[in-house]
Amino acid sequence: MSGAGAAAEKAPSRQRAQVKEVNEYKENRNSAYISLTPIESAILGKTPKVYLTPYSLNNYQLGQFKCPKSLLEKNSKNEVACKKTEIKETCKVVLTPSKIKAVSSKTESAVQKTSFSIRMETDKLPSKTPSAVGTPSDDVESSQDGESDEEDTAGLDDFSGLSSYERKRLKNISENANFFASLHLSESAARLREMIKTRKPPEFKRKKPKKKENEIGCRRSMRLLKVDPSGIPLPAAPEQPPVEEDENPLLPPGPLEMTPENREDSNGLFKEFLLTWAEMDKSSSKNNEKTLSGIKSYKAYLNGMAINEDTVCKVTQGAVCSMAFHPSETRILVAAGAKSGQVGLWDLSRCPKEDGVYLFHPHSQPVSCLYFSPANPAHLLSLSYDGTLRCGDFSRAVFEEVYRNESSGFSSFDFLAEDGCTLLVGHWDGSVSLVDRRTPGTSYEKLINSSSRKIRTVHVHPVQRQYFITAGLSDVHIYDARNLKPKSRPLVAVMEHPKSIASAYFSPLTGSRVVTTCADCKLRVFDSSSVCSRMPLLSTVRHNTITGRWLTRFQAVWDPKQEDCFIVGSMAHPRRVEVFHETGKSVHSFFGGECLASVCSINAMHPTRYILAGGNSSGKVHVFMD
Template sequence: MSGSGTAAEEKAGSRQRSQVKVNEYKENENTDYVSLRPIQTTVLGKTAKVYLTPFSLNTYKLGQFKCPKSLLEKNSNNEVMCKKTEIKKTCRMLLTPKMKATSSKTESTVQKPSLDINTESSKLLYKSTSDVVILSDDVESSQDGESDEDNTPGLDDFSGLSPYERKRLKNISENANFFASLQLSESAARLREMIKKSKPPESKRKKPKKRENEIGCRRSMRLLKVDPSGIPLPETPTQPTPEEDENPLLPPGPLEMVPENRDDNSELLKGFLLTWAEMSKSSSKNTEQKLSSIKSYKANLNGMVINEDTVCKVTRGAVFSVALHPSETRTLVAAGAKSGQVGLWDLSQYPKEDGVYVFHPHSQPVSCLCFSPANPSHLLSLSYDGTLRCGDFSRAVFEEVYRNERSSFSSFDLLAEDASTLIVGHWDGSMSLVDRRTPGTSCEKLINSSMRKIRTVHVHPVHRQYFITAGLSDTHIYDARHLKPRSQPLISLTEHTKSIASAYFSPLTGNRVVTTSADCKLRIFDSSCLSSQIALLTTIRHNTITGRWLTRFQAVWDPKQEDCIVVGSMAHPRRVEVFHETGKSVHSFFGGECLASVCSINAMHPTRYILAGGNSSGKIHVFMDQESC
């Protein structure tokens, strides 16, 4: 009954199909053939079922599964009716002689079908050779325009597609179902879990354990503070460093002149201070003095020499300021140090160490020193600690002129020749007008400038209402008569690209301004007319990069020859250079073994040919003419 029912289903499913004998497609009776295409059967309710047979791809090449284009392309009517023999050859290529079974763990098991199975199972599952014949008939009938509703259920939705496209979609779905049956994603997930579980060996190198009795490297017993016999040394009491002593501000009010480098010998100190007090300026400053020729000026500079007696260590630490006493009978030099000391050196004393007295009127660097033009026995000193003092040698005391603990001072200059009024520059960019004529404490007027920092302040020698300030990268000229709490400069010099160390008017007429900048250039401006913009006259290339441990260079005018400037040098051998305002080199002071360091701060005597230069170790080098020596 089952056989007849199956035959009836085949007759209903293939209405216009022709039967082809199976024997024509067999070449060998002992060879088993398996169809690569699953059989689609129609069940009640027209539900399509697909039966898949797993097989191994190990023994086949990819090219064997390519169907010839003649079966898939839609050609003319003559090409549609192709020979059955060609279809037979194609079917033989699709039939596999053998199916090898693979491992049950890694691959799906494949059973070897044969043609000896019962008729009912072969009709429902695999129809080996007859399937291929039916497939060939389907191709012919579909190309003739006949429908294939019974054998291809589910394709009614694609009625608008061509037969080739419907076959192609059918193959794609069958291949997808086949690969899904292989369960490749589950196998990959299992492999990933296995890889995660097996951790790779650690590549980091384990540090060897230290042995308790292992002998370490040798160490200095002095650094370990251990006696050679192995007994620990007693702890040495900690001594305060010099920097700790410098930080506290000194008490306000006058301070007695007590030398730090001398014992209590009041007689010698009195004699020394009396010499400084009796010194006075023999001739007044003549602004109408004519300049000597460059030729005679060079000749005088060539006569200036240095020797061991004119080199002496005056202060502790770097020299930040130098001043020469205007006396024409004695050579007296004052030096301000980074440590807050003020050293006085009388070169007429022999040995030279006996002519050096060191005082400590400040707690921070002394950046500016000046002998009072009205009374040369008064030495004005300004410090970073916010104090301005006047050393009176006749009274042996350092008086306090001005004090501001809220701000740090950088420079000062005298607005009046009698030193009654002063202009003080602050590091934060502000300025102070100080009037000493007020009894008791000095009266001040604070001005906030547009500058972020002020390094030097200098007053015009003729028109003393004008003064110039040097800051970070700007130089301004102000009028003291029109200063307000928020004052704008009268003139600004904007040619500088980096920070400026100093700016000074020429000493006799004030017609020139020299600036020293960190861009390795010395600039000279024409300041003869202060009502308009100042013109740049000369630019002199000069190495001004002193580094961290050396005091910054400051080019200054020679008071005797206002068209020449004096500046230190980084060149080897060490020297101090003199330039003309045109940029030409006038003279270089060499000292051989006596000048083996950089003199950053230099000062010229106002009337005599004497040059004093200070270095960063506290030494003063003095060049003078042979007659003075």
């Protein structure tokens, strides 16, 4: 009983406190802020709580958070407390100014777009609690004008679970949508787009400025106007018939007279030069008994070779494409083939050095291959891109025509027989011809049409002369000249070159090695000791072979005196000519200082003496000698 009496005494005091708070709220309901103190109401022992947590009130208008009048009236008259209804849930409402989130299955998507979020958390009470509680949430749901709200939302019966504010908001959205739909804005916009597309822009014609009569024009050359300084017109120049110029006119067939272009034979120097050919020792043209020198002694010989100003001379007018040494041991004669079709001959025994240079023009296109005849060193054979193969006979001072084929240009040739009577000629179209000098006019026939689209070099085996090797675009083939047909297959095909090949040569004494020069910046040495179906790769030398379009391509060639060493030009600075061993190791580098300041793309070694000659792309020949 004491507990019941205490509860009865506390109830009136709580009601008085609640009425006092409501009266204070009525006085301050028009204020610009909301009190953060929660309003508590005790009804039958149950206390619902309302938490007002404002985030920021700077962006909201005054009067936005006013409570409806119905809530104040109901709290003042204590009508909610008199109702005896069972309460199953205690609602906790949190008002945040960011969003209003109402946990309801029907209105979750609609209420997420509002500027406030209402989070409803329900705590189930025991079902046996026989108490009726009126919560402020019921008051919030009622609008300021209850009757008018019910009339406005009469058509939204499907949203019975929503509050009156939410129902009114949805109604406003639907009315606005119907209003904008009645305006037919989309149709008007479509018509405007069509009008804009069909409308053509106005055409403006630019007016040309009128020329003034007394306007002073720009100054012009009296020479171009063909007027002398006094203003009198010059007489017209006589018309000359147009002359058709051919950049590379073919020379007439047949023998050509051997006349030097760089000098007049007033002093008889050229006749004296021709008489010396008969005095040269022909027996020293080739020494078959020469043995291989040791690598140490070979290096010592190379170290003794030097260059000076007297051993550098301009021999041709264009880039040097081929070189050859005369086999004489008494005199030093160097022959150089030029890109312009010239053949230059330099006698180093003459002083001054310019007197020893003789320049001839037996071809109209680049001379890609030069050889002195092994049987008669007075014969210099030259092959050109223009489809002619000529023999310069210095004993008779004439260039004889050995082979001519204007339909397909020539790339390289070599002597098939040791006496130099028969030759193998390679064509740019990939074919190889056999030429016999003993029967002029009918001295050739095509042996094969190789699978290579091009042939750059042809070289015969020095010992087994029935075999010859060809270097194509990206393959190296070895053929047997004894059994050839138009579509013969090679005995050996080397396909280890990814790019185009510049040259392929057998080693000079035994032919057991083959050196190739490829555009992938590598020099390769193959084992050709036994000609079979394959040639194993022995070594690879990394070497820059990218010379560009203005320099002659590098060609690695063997030293005729040394079986296992080859010579090649270099792009490195300072400029040099390099010698490599077949194992890929560097043997020697020829430096010339100021005397060697350019790239020597084509190089040749004397067959019996330690003399090296290198030609560059300006026609100069650099000679290193002991």
